[in-house]
Amino acid sequence: MHVESAHRSLADLLQAGSDSVAELLSYPHVGNWLTSIFRRLNFTDHDAAQPIPLWADLGYLGWLAASGQIIAGRPGAVQVVVRSGVVMLPLIGMARLGDATEHGHCTLRWSADGVLTFDYRDITLVVASHDSETTPDWLPLRSLDVGDSAHRLYLDDLDPFRDFDVKLPDLFKLPPDPLGVADALSWAEHFHGAWQMLRRDFARYHAPMCAGLRVIVPLTSKPGTTGQSWTSPTGFGAVYSTAPEDSCQLALTLIHEFQHAKFSLVADQAVLFEPDTTARFYAPWRIDPRPVYGLMHGIYAFFGVTDFWRVHRRSSCHRDLRAEMEFECGRRQVATALEQVLSSGVLTPTGEKFLSVLSDGMASWQSEDISAEAREVAAEVSICLEAFWRVRNLKPASSDVAALVDSWLDGSPSAGELPQAAIVDQEGIPTGYHRLTLPHALTRHAAMSASQSAEDDGSGDFACTIGNFEQASARYVAELHLDRIRPQTWAGLALVLPQLHAEADLTLLRERTEIVAHVYRALADRGVTFDIVQLVDWLTPQ
Numbered sequence: 001m002h003v004e005s006a007h008r009s010l011a012d013l014l015q016a017g018s019d020s021v022a023e024l025l026s027y028p029h030v031g032n033w034l035t036s037i038f039r040r041l042n043f044t045d046h047d048a049a050q051p052i053p054l055w056a057d058l059g060y061l062g063w064l065a066a067s068g069q070i071i072a073g074r075p076g077a078v079q080v081v082v083r084s085g086v087v088m089l090p091l092i093g094m095a096r097l098g099d100a101t102e103h104g105h106c107t108l109r110w111s112a113d114g115v116l117t118f119d120y121r122d123i124t125l126v127v128a129s130h131d132s133e134t135t136p137d138w139l140p141l142r143s144l145d146v147g148d149s150a151h152r153l154y155l156d157d158l159d160p161f162r163d164f165d166v167k168l169p170d171l172f173k174l175p176p177d178p179l180g181v182a183d184a185l186s187w188a189e190h191f192h193g194a195w196q197m198l199r200r201d202f203a204r205y206h207a208p209m210c211a212g213l214r215v216i217v218p219l220t221s222k223p224g225t226t227g228q229s230w231t232s233p234t235g236f237g238a239v240y241s242t243a244p245e246d247s248c249q250l251a252l253t254l255i256h257e258f259q260h261a262k263f264s265l266v267a268d269q270a271v272l273f274e275p276d277t278t279a280r281f282y283a284p285w286r287i288d289p290r291p292v293y294g295l296m297h298g299i300y301a302f303f304g305v306t307d308f309w310r311v312h313r314r315s316s317c318h319r320d321l322r323a324e325m326e327f328e329c330g331r332r333q334v335a336t337a338l339e340q341v342l343s344s345g346v347l348t349p350t351g352e353k354f355l356s357v358l359s360d361g362m363a364s365w366q367s368e369d370i371s372a373e374a375r376e377v378a379a380e381v382s383i384c385l386e387a388f389w390r391v392r393n394l395k396p397a398s399s400d401v402a403a404l405v406d407s408w409l410d411g412s413p414s415a416g417e418l419p420q421a422a423i424v425d426q427e428g429i430p431t432g433y434h435r436l437t438l439p440h441a442l443t444r445h446a447a448m449s450a451s452q453s454a455e456d457d458g459s460g461d462f463a464c465t466i467g468n469f470e471q472a473s474a475r476y477v478a479e480l481h482l483d484r485i486r487p488q489t490w491a492g493l494a495l496v497l498p499q500l501h502a503e504a505d506l507t508l509l510r511e512r513t514e515i516v517a518h519v520y521r522a523l524a525d526r527g528v529t530f531d532i533v534q535l536v537d538w539l540t541p542q
Contacts, residue, residue: 003058009065013072020071020091023151024064027090028214028235033060033161035234056083056103060161063088070110070130077109082120083160092130093140094158097123139178144216145192148199154215155179155187162217162238183221186243191216193247194254201311205255205304208262212237213254219243229253231260248317252308259304263297272296272351280423281340284333284385287434289393289423292346296355299337303358306330310365321374322447328370328378329443334362336382377446380495381439387494387513388436391487392429394421394514405522408530408538416541421514433487438495441465460492469496477532484521493532501533508540515539 014021024030040047040054047054059081067089069076080087082105085098097106097120106120116127116138127138144153156162157178179187198206214237219228222243229241239257244250266272273296279289283298290298309330313323338359341347347355400419407414438461445454445465456462460479463472473496479489490513498506509516516536523530 003061006061006065009078010061010068013065013068016072018068018072020068023071024068024090026214026237028232028238029090029156029159029161030060030064031235032163032232033057036161052084053103056081059083060088064090066108066110067092070114070116073112075110075112077107079105080108082106086160087118088159089130090159091141091152091154093127093138095125095127096137096139097125142179142184142188144188144195146195146210149210149213151214153191153213155184155191155218156215156238157184157218162215177221179218179221183243187216187218190244190247190250194244194251197247197251198254201315202251202255202308205258205307209254209258212261213258214238216241227253229257231257231264233264236261236265246317248312248315252305252312255304255308256301259301260297263300266354267293267296270350270354271348272354273346273348276346278423279426281344282336282386282389284336284382284389287389287392287436288426292341292344295337295341296351299334299341299355299358302330302334302337303361306334306365310368320447321371322443324370324374325377325381325443325446327368328374329381331362331365331368332378332382333385336386338362373446377442380442383510384438384442384491384495385436387510388438388487388491390421390513391485391490391517392433393423393426395424396421396515396518401518401522404519404539405526408519408523408535409526409528414539414541418508418512418515418539418541421512432483436488436491437461438464438488438491460489460496464492464496469499472496473500480520480524484524485517487517490517497533497536504533504537505540506533506536509536512539 010021010025037057040050040057050057060083062078062080066078066080069078070089070092081103082097083103084100085096085102087095087097087106087108089095095116095118097118098104104120106118109117109119114130116125116130118125118127125135125137128134130138131140133140139158141158142155144155146153195206198209217238217240219240220242223245224242227242227244227249229239232238232240239254239261241250241253241257244253273292277291277293279291279294281290281292281295283290283295285298285302286294306327309323309327312318313320313327338355342352342355342359396419404414404419441454441461442465448454454462454465458475460472460475463469463475472492476489476492476496479486483489494509494513497509498504516532516539519539520532520535523535
């Protein structure tokens with residue numbers, strides 16, 4: 001089916017009042033496909049680098065048109081593209097007709113009662129029922145068990161265009177092999193449990209999902225050590241996720257990712273902020289600076305995540321310290337991010353109203369009953385997250401650092417007001433600065449039972465985690481001999497030194513960690529021996 005005839009077929013179905021066209025064109029992967037096609041048509045170099053011919057990719061429109069005719073119940077026949085050995089009928093299923101290197105055309109015939117026949121070269125594939133696996137070469141698109149959604153929901157491990165325009169870790173490169181029967185059943189069971197939980201406990205998140213969620217795309221068949229999830233910027237209604245460990249984790253994932261999806265729609269329809277693409281904001285859930293759009297995305301998503309823990313920490317399956325810490329950490333992090341963006345000066349009145357509603361929604365969270373231990377751990381996590389971020393991403397001018405070093409060596413007082421620091425080029429940040437494990441170690445240790453213990457790896461983080469602050473301090477200082485500006489080490493020092501020196505004002509070590517770190521490095525590079533606490537005291541404006 002040529003592009004023109006496929007378009008005409010869909011238009012005729014729409015004019016005839018068929019609901020299938022709207023259902024098909026709003027399927028999330030159509031947006032991914034269109035984005036891919038527009039990129040190929042507009043960027044010659046990009047098109048030339050693609051392993052699959054453009055005409056084969058354009059064949060997706062013919063697949064959509066054929067699906068529309070089949071769903072409408074009209075018998076017929078048409079020629080469709082075979083792309084990478086398969087024919088995908090969106091909302092229906094996929095026929096495997098050759099190997100992944102084959103591109104061509106086949107004749108597809110269908111009857112009013114749903115029998116499909118594919119004629120490709122010397123192969124004839126007959127599918128007696130497209131709702132079931134009646135033959136190994138036919139894979140039906142699996143639906144998920146929901147009764148209250150405006151659409152059927154699918155577990156889509158088939159569509160060639162379910163990949164999306166986000167750089168995924170190599171582990172999650174699509175497309176993986178289709179799910180086996182047992183793995184698909186596990187996914188379906190966890191989804192059923194998650195959907196029931198959302199309906200029962202999270203009505204204000206569940207209702208929008210009923211209207212907009214269309215498909216779950218599995219990134220793995222089985223749970224891994226760390227769950228990962230994404231949304232598609234070009235395909236609204238899809239949530240991409242690794243296999244969940246249980247229904248609770250999947251419910252949390254759906255809230256998190258659909259918050260992102262909803263915010264994308266809001267930002268497309270309303271002007272929330274003035275044009276500002278500079279990555280300069282601190283997002284507590286990220287290691288890198290964020291532009292205002294990215295920060296607001298995170299605020300909206302983590303508002304939902306925190307709200308999940310606010311409610312779910314009272315449930316029998318998560319009535320524990322970890323759930324309390326998740327809520328308290330999230331509450332602090334969202335509040336920190338909100339304060340930044342509300343004072344940024346880039347919000348429009350609409351943006352201010354939008355975030356003020358979120359802020360008002362958090363007001364009652366402050367009166368939630370949280371244990372002292374959870375509050376303490378959350379405060380520690382906040383300190384090391386911000387200290388790490390500041391040292392990793394901010395750098396004062398070399399001349400300003402040199403002036404401070406000269407004043408120290410001359411025995412003069414510091415200049416008083418500390419210099420500003422600029423965002424560093426992310427491309428030049430060492431790969432060893434890309435991961436901070438101390439917050440996870442703190443929360444994990446706090447949630448451990450008395451019988452559990454971790455092995456001492458000789459790091460400052462281990463000593464910090466178990467509360468041996470003197471040993472932690474000594475180990476961190478030793479680590480600075482190897483890398484004087486390592487942000488993970490400074491995050492630990494920002495946490496342990498105030499514990500050891502309660503009489504000293506070490507606020508600067510938390511609030512301007514990057515200044516302390518760079519002056520420390522400059523002094524150490526000159527062979528000067530000194531105490532970090534004395535340096536912080538000297539740098540602190542009097």
